Amino acid sequence: MAKNKEESSIAKLNILFVAAEVVPFAKTGGLADVAGALPKAIKELGHNIIVVMPRYYKIDTSKLTKLEAPLSVPMGVMGEFLAGVYTATLPNSDVPIYFIDHEGYFGRHGLYEDHGGGYGDNDNRFIFFSKAALQLCKLLNFTPDIIHTNDWHTAAIPLLCKTRFKHDFAYAANVLTIHNLQHQGNFYRGLVDVMEVGWEHFNAHELESFHRVNLLKGGIYHADAVTTVSKKYAQEIQTSDFGFGLDAHIRGHSHKLFGILNGVDYDEWNPSIDNFIAKKYDFDDMSGKLACKRDIQKHFNLELRYDVALIGFVGRFAEQKGIGLIAGIIHGLLDLDVQIIMLGTGEQWAEGFFSHVAHHRANFGLHIGYSDELAHKIEAGSDMFLMPSLFEPCGLNQIYSLRYGTLPIVRGTGGLDDTIVNFDEHHKHGNGFKFYEASQEALYYTVLWALKIYNDDKIAFEDMQKTAMQQHFDWDDSAKGYEEVYQYALDKKRN
Ligand code: ADP
Ligand code: GLC
Numbered sequence: 001m002a003k004n005k006e007e008s009s010i011a012k013l014n015i016l017f018v019a020a021e022v023v024p025f026a027k028t029g030g031l032a033d034v035a036g037a038l039p040k041a042i043k044e045l046g047h048n049i050i051v052v053m054p055r056y057y058k059i060d061t062s063k064l065t066k067l068e069a070p071l072s073v074p075m076g077v078m079g080e081f082l083a084g085v086y087t088a089t090l091p092n093s094d095v096p097i098y099f100i101d102h103e104g105y106f107g108r109h110g111l112y113e114d115h116g117g118g119y120g121d122n123d124n125r126f127i128f129f130s131k132a133a134l135q136l137c138k139l140l141n142f143t144p145d146i147i148h149t150n151d152w153h154t155a156a157i158p159l160l161c162k163t164r165f166k167h168d169f170a171y172a173a174n175v176l177t178i179h180n181l182q183h184q185g186n187f188y189r190g191l192v193d194v195m196e197v198g199w200e201h202f203n204a205h206e207l208e209s210f211h212r213v214n215l216l217k218g219g220i221y222h223a224d225a226v227t228t229v230s231k232k233y234a235q236e237i238q239t240s241d242f243g244f245g246l247d248a249h250i251r252g253h254s255h256k257l258f259g260i261l262n263g264v265d266y267d268e269w270n271p272s273i274d275n276f277i278a279k280k281y282d283f284d285d286m287s288g289k290l291a292c293k294r295d296i297q298k299h300f301n302l303e304l305r306y307d308v309a310l311i312g313f314v315g316r317f318a319e320q321k322g323i324g325l326i327a328g329i330i331h332g333l334l335d336l337d338v339q340i341i342m343l344g345t346g347e348q349w350a351e352g353f354f355s356h357v358a359h360h361r362a363n364f365g366l367h368i369g370y371s372d373e374l375a376h377k378i379e380a381g382s383d384m385f386l387m388p389s390l391f392e393p394c395g396l397n398q399i400y401s402l403r404y405g406t407l408p409i410v411r412g413t414g415g416l417d418d419t420i421v422n423f424d425e426h427h428k429h430g431n432g433f434k435f436y437e438a439s440q441e442a443l444y445y446t447v448l449w450a451l452k453i454y455n456d457d458k459i460a461f462e463d464m465q466k467t468a469m470q471q472h473f474d475w476d477d478s479a480k481g482y483e484e485v486y487q488y489a490l491d492k493k494r495n
Contacts (some may be wrong), residue, residue, distance in 0.1 A: 010487050015042060015049040016144040016172075018133045020126065020153035021111060022053045024091060025099075028111055029316060030262070030396045031150060031179045034229070037265045040093045041479035050131040050142060054106045054125075055086055055099035057398070064088045064099065071100075071135045073128055074164070076194040083132045085139075092267065123187035123213075126153040127194050134165050146341045146486045148442040152185030155219025156195055159207070162222060163197040173489035175482075176223035178216070180393050181237050181244050182189055182320065185215030209245070214429035219247060220253055224489035227258045227482070229394035234259030234382070243389055256492070258485050261418055262394040263475030269379070269400040271469075283469035286462075289380065289405060297376075298380030300365025302339050308363075309454045310339045310442040311447070312382030312406065314375045317346030317354075322388035323409060327353055333447060334361045341365035341382070343374050354469035379404040384450055388443045392416045398432070399473050405465035408432040409450050419473065424455065428460045431468040432434075 021027050023036030039049045041083045064086035071083040084101035100106070105125045112118055119125065130149075134157065147169070149157045158174035166252070191213045192202050193346060207218040213338050220226055228234045236242035236250045250257065267273070268412040271289070278295035281288025290306055297304050315321045326342075327350065333340060340363065342354060351368050360368035367374055379385070385401035387410045394415030398408040402419075410416040423430035433450040435442040454461050 010483060013047045013145045013490075014143055015039075015047055015148060016133065016137055017042075017049055017051045017147045017148045018130070018154045018157065019051070019053055020129070021374055021468075022051060022090075023153060024052065024099065025059050025097075026056050027110055030394065032178070033265070033396055034262055035150065036090060037475050038479060038482070039095050040090055041263070041475035042482060043095050044094065044476065045483055046484075049095055049326070051090065051095060051097040053097065053099060054129050055084075055101040056111055057107045057109060059099060061086055061101075067139075070141060071132055071139060073132045073135055074196065075124070075128060075131070076196045078124075078194065081128060081133075083128075085136060089254070098136055100136070101133075102128065102130055105129075105258070107394070123185070123191045124194060126185070127191065128162060130154050131164075134160060136170060138168055144169075144172050145490060146175060147172050148177065149196075149219065149223070150177045150484075151179050152183055152216040152219070154252075155185060155215045156197075157219070158199050158222035158224075159201060159218050160195065162202070164195070171493070173225075173493040174223045175225045175227065175489050176219045177227045177229065178220075178237070178393070179229055181216070181246060182211075184217065184244065185213075187213045187215070189213050212468075214246075219248055220246070220249060220288065222364060223256070224492045225258065225485050226253060227260050227485055229260065229262050229414065230418045231259035231261065232417045233391075233393045236391065238412060256487075257487075258481070259418055260478055260481035260485070261415060261473065262396060262399075263478040264396065264399050264403065264473045266364055266403065266472075266474070268384065268443050269376075269403055271380055271404050274376055274380065276373045277380040278377070281380075283400075283402040283405065283466045286405060286465070292377065293383070294381075294382035296341065296377050297339070298376065298413045300341050300367075302363060302365055305377060308337055308339055309384065310341070310382045311386050311409070312378040313340070313342040313344065313383045313386045314378055315344050317344045317350035319347070320390055320392070322390055322438075322443070323347070323350050324438050325388050325438070326386065329444045330354075330364070331361075332358055332444060334363055336448075336451065338364070339363045339385075339452060340380060341367075343367045343369075343371065343378055345369055379406055382406045383440075383454060384409055386447075387411075387416060388435075389413060389416060390438055395419070402431060402468040402471050402473075405451070405469045406459045407461070407464055407468060409446055411438065412432050412436045422467045423460075423464060425453075425460075431462060431471065432464075432473045
């Protein structure tokens with residue numbers, strides 16, 4: 001894999017990039033950030049890439065162009081379904097994006113669920129979407145060299161290319177990126193008939209898992225290359241602690257597994273040009289960060305003080321994000337001279353629990369919901385960012401935090417471990433505060449330590465902020481990593 005930059009130019013490729021969510025059109029998490037940014041960086045390398053996603057109800061079609069001909073999508077025992085197609089380009093680029101439109105499957109408020117429960121037909125919805133993406137290539141006369149799929153939603157494609165769609169796609173090399181192994185697309189086995197891939201593929205090496213279909217498992221088997229979004233996570237998912245039951249399967253395919261760290265879109269996450277925040281700033285003049293701190297304190301009705309440490313959290317209220325650990329120590333932390341603010345939505349118990357805390361504690365601010373603007377304001381106004389995830393394939397918020405000089409307090413797992421260098425008190429070096437053990441004690445004492453540095457060693461703290469702000473996690477670097485994986489997958493396919 002190691003190549004130097006001069007050698008990295010490979011023949012211009014046609015790439016089909018398929019994802020269930022893409023910024024700025026629809027987003028529930030980091031997958032959308034990646035799908036909105038990586039294709040642009042790949043295009044910059046000179047490749048011909050198109051992106052395909054579903055047209056969810058909330059995507060306004062008035063600014064999109066509708067294609068004349070509808071697609072016909074075979075759904076096995078259910079017959080042929082028609083799909084409409086809209087198109088546009090990814091913002092600030094000429095990368096085409098296509099939206100698969102079907103009222104029955106995607107004319108709903110949520111992407112995957114409403115009110116906490118997943119849609120009962122998510123299996124059919126995403127097989128339909130996967131097949132529609134392939135049919136679209138035929139309609140456009142687009143012949144992909146590489147098909148880049150993401151997570152379970154599109155993980156059926158590598159097998160579809162070898163079976164139902166083999167006449168048109170048998171030559172294409174498939175690359176599957178795992179953004180989160182927790183979600184595997186486990187469904188009733190009758191789905192095999194909707195996929196039309198043949199029951200011979202319903203076996204323990206390919207699609208079958210506990211008598212059900214496991215789409216991600218089949219994708220890992222059939223893809224020519226598999227990637228995860230950090231190197232550490234690529235290692236972790238081969239262990240039973242992080243494998244969600246697929247670790248042995250992944251170990252069996254580790255020869256084609258690569259870890260490539262996500263990048264950051266610095267046009268969006270950058271305090272020197274961020275229009276959401278109260279005052280822009282950069283590492284050479286951080287005074288604007290104080291204005292942002294005051295702004296967010298006002299927003300959350302906190303005491304207006306510059307001298308108190310302000311810790312922020314933005315993320316899904318899911319076990320993955322370590323919210324159980326935070327809940328366990330929040331009262332202990334709030335007894336200290338500190339302010340804590342949280343933005344998120346998700347598990348009901350957490351929403352209820354933190355609402356209760358907000359009601360009773362003056363130094364705690366909470367916003368339950370999803371707000372891009374507030375996420376930016378929290379990044380800018382906080383002194384530290386809390387991300388004690390139990391597992392974290394990459395994690396984007398800690399990388400955004402670095403750019404805003406908001407020092408991350410993280411658990412050393414996955415991409416958090418790969419991006420955060422623990423503060424070394426002796427050499428006064430690092431870009432955040434890190435612990436490893438998934439316990440409330442470890443989190444509590446790490447926050448205490450970070451507060452001590454904030455309060456008693458201002459110079460070291462500010463130096464760390466400046467160092468953090470000058471680090472770069474560019475998509476260009478990640479795109480070059482994917483380019484090498486594409487080449488690997490093509491070589492494998494052709495030899
Ligand atoms: P994950 O994809 O596991 O949720 P990431 O750190 O990769 O975690 O990405 C999460 C993305 O979603 C970030 O861009 C983050 O700012 C955003 N995000 C998460 N929750 C919210 C929220 N409640 N409001 C606004 N943005 C959010
Ligand atoms: C997933 C992971 C997160 C990662 C994101 C984008 O949602 O949970 O860690 O940053 O995908 O790859």
